[in-house]
Amino acid sequence: MLMDEYLLKRMVSSVIAITGVSLLTFLLLFVLPGDPAEMLAIAKYGPRDATQAAIDHLIRQEGLDQPVVLQYARWLKGVLGGDMGISRISGKPVWQEINVRxxxxxxxxxxxxxxxxxxxxxxxxxxxxxxxxxxxxxxxxxxxxxxxxxxxxxxxxxxxxxxxxxxxxxxxxxxxxxxxxxxxxxxxxxxxxxxxxxxxxxxxxxxxxxxxxxxxxxxxxxxxxxxxxxxxxxxxxxxxxxxxxxxxxxxxxxxxxxxxxxxxxxxxxxxxxxNRDVSQIQGCVLYIAIVFCLVNVFIDLLYTRLDPRVRLNDRD
Missing domain, CATH: 1.10.3720.10 (MetI-like)
Known part of the structure; x- marks a missing residue:
C-alpha cells in the first residue's frame, strides 16, 4: 500500500513537472525575437515564396491569430489525445520524427x-x-x-x-x-x-x-x-x-x-x-521532460531496493 501511494505521488509530481515544462517552452517560443509566422513561412515555403499572402494564410491555418492560451490549450488537448501535431518542415507527425531518431x-x-x-x-x-x-x-x-x-x-x-x-x-x-x-x-x-x-x-x-x-x-x-x-x-x-x-x-x-x-x-x-519548427521543438522538449521524470522515479525506487534504510516516506 505504501509503495502504491508513493508511486502515485511520484507520478502526480511528474505530470506537474512535464506540464510546467511544456507550458514554459510553449510561451518562450512566442517571446523570441522575430515574427513566428514569418519565420515559419520562410522555413516552409522558402524566402522567395514567403509572401505576405502566404504568411496570412499560414496564420489562419495554424491558428496563430488566436490568444496564446487557446493555442496552448488546443495543443495540450491534442497531446493528451496522442496527437503531437505535424512537423511544419517535414510534413510528418512529430512523434514519427522522434521515433525515427x-x-x-x-x-x-x-x-x-x-x-x-x-x-x-x-x-x-x-x-x-x-x-x-x-x-x-x-x-x-x-x-x-x-x-x-x-x-x-x-x-x-x-x-x-x-x-x-x-x-x-x-x-x-x-x-x-x-x-x-x-x-x-x-x-x-x-x-x-x-x-x-x-x-x-x-x-x-x-x-x-x-x-x-x-x-x-x-x-x-x-x-x-x-x-x-x-x-x-x-x-x-x-x-x-x-x-x-x-x-x-x-x-x-x-x-x-x-x-x-x-x-x-x-x-x-x-x-x-x-528551422523554427515549433511543433517539433515542443515534441522534443516534452520527450526530454518525460525521460527525466521516468529516470528519477526509477532511481528513487532503486534506492529502496539497494538500501533497506531508505524508506519511501523519507524519499518524499
Missing part, C-alpha cells in the same frame, strides 16, 4: 553508459583501495583528464587519429558497429572521469564506517568485504550520477551528434530550432 539515441546512450561504468567503476575502486599510493594518483589523474577534456575536442582527436591517420573506423554516419565506436568512446570516456571520482569518494566514505571495521575484526576476507559491504553501500551515489548521465544521454548529445553526424534526438532538436 530514437533508436540511434538509445544505441549511443546505452553503449556510452556501459563504457562509463566499465572504465569509471574500476578506476574509482582502485583509487579508493590504494589511497595515497601511486595507483591512486594514476587513477585520479586519468579520471581528471577525462573530466577536463571537452567532448568536441576529444571527438575531433579520435577522428583525426583513428579515422584519418589510421583509417580504422568511419568518422561519421550511423548503421553499423564501427560507426558507433568513436562517438560512444568520446561520450563514455568523458563520463567515466566523473564516475571514477564519485566512486572513489563513495568507497572511501564506506571504508571508514564502523561496520567495515567490525567485518575486518571478524576476519572476513577482503574480497568478501568489498563485494558484500563496500560496493553495495557505495552504489547509491553512483546510481544517482549514472541516472543523471543516462537522462542527459537519452535527450541527445548535441555536440557529439553534430561532430559525428549522428542522427539522434539532440540533432533533431537543433534542426527544429534552426
Amino acid at each position: 530514437l533508436p540511434a539515441t538509445l544505441y549511443l546512450a546505452g553503449t556510452s553508459l556501459v563504457i562509463s561504468l566499465c572504465v569509471g567503476l574500476p578506476l574509482g575502486i582502485v583509487a579508493a583501495l590504494q589511497r595515497g599510493t601511486c595507483w591512486d594518483h594514476l587513477a585520479t589523474g586519468t579520471s581528471l583528464i577525462g573530466v577536463a577534456i571537452p567532448n568536441f575536442w576529444l571527438g575531433l582527436i579520435l577522428i583525426l587519429v583513428f579515422g584519418l591517420y589510421l583509417g580504422w573506423l568511419p568518422t561519421f554516419g550511423y548503421g553499423t558497429l564501427p560507426h558507433l565506436v568513436l562517438p560512444a568512446a568520446t561520450v563514455g570516456i568523458s563520463m567515466a572521469g566523473i564516475t571514477a571520482r564519485l566512486t572513489r569518494s563513495a568507497v572511501i566514505d564506506v571504508l571508514g564506517q564502523a561496520y567495515i571495521k567490525t567485518a575486518r575484526a571478524k576476519g572476513l576476507p577482503g574480497h568478501v568485504i568489498l563485494g558484500r559491504h563496500v560496493i553495495k553501500n557505495a552504489l547509491i551515489p553512483i546510481i544517482t550520477i549514472a541516472g543523471i548521465q543516462l537522462g542527459h544521454l537519452l535527450e541527445g548529445t548535441v555536440i557529439i551528434e553534430m561532430v559525428f553526424a549522428w542522427p539522434g534526438i539532440g540533432r533533431l532538436l537543433i534542426e527544429a530550432v534552426h
Whole structure:
C-alpha cells in the first residue's frame, strides 16, 4: 500500500513537472525575437515564396491569430489525445520524427553508459583501495583528464587519429558497429572521469564506517568485504550520477551528434530550432521532460531496493 501511494505521488509530481515544462517552452517560443509566422513561412515555403499572402494564410491555418492560451490549450488537448501535431518542415507527425531518431539515441546512450561504468567503476575502486599510493594518483589523474577534456575536442582527436591517420573506423554516419565506436568512446570516456571520482569518494566514505571495521575484526576476507559491504553501500551515489548521465544521454548529445553526424534526438532538436519548427521543438522538449521524470522515479525506487534504510516516506 505504501509503495502504491508513493508511486502515485511520484507520478502526480511528474505530470506537474512535464506540464510546467511544456507550458514554459510553449510561451518562450512566442517571446523570441522575430515574427513566428514569418519565420515559419520562410522555413516552409522558402524566402522567395514567403509572401505576405502566404504568411496570412499560414496564420489562419495554424491558428496563430488566436490568444496564446487557446493555442496552448488546443495543443495540450491534442497531446493528451496522442496527437503531437505535424512537423511544419517535414510534413510528418512529430512523434514519427522522434521515433525515427530514437533508436540511434538509445544505441549511443546505452553503449556510452556501459563504457562509463566499465572504465569509471574500476578506476574509482582502485583509487579508493590504494589511497595515497601511486595507483591512486594514476587513477585520479586519468579520471581528471577525462573530466577536463571537452567532448568536441576529444571527438575531433579520435577522428583525426583513428579515422584519418589510421583509417580504422568511419568518422561519421550511423548503421553499423564501427560507426558507433568513436562517438560512444568520446561520450563514455568523458563520463567515466566523473564516475571514477564519485566512486572513489563513495568507497572511501564506506571504508571508514564502523561496520567495515567490525567485518575486518571478524576476519572476513577482503574480497568478501568489498563485494558484500563496500560496493553495495557505495552504489547509491553512483546510481544517482549514472541516472543523471543516462537522462542527459537519452535527450541527445548535441555536440557529439553534430561532430559525428549522428542522427539522434539532440540533432533533431537543433534542426527544429534552426528551422523554427515549433511543433517539433515542443515534441522534443516534452520527450526530454518525460525521460527525466521516468529516470528519477526509477532511481528513487532503486534506492529502496539497494538500501533497506531508505524508506519511501523519507524519499518524499
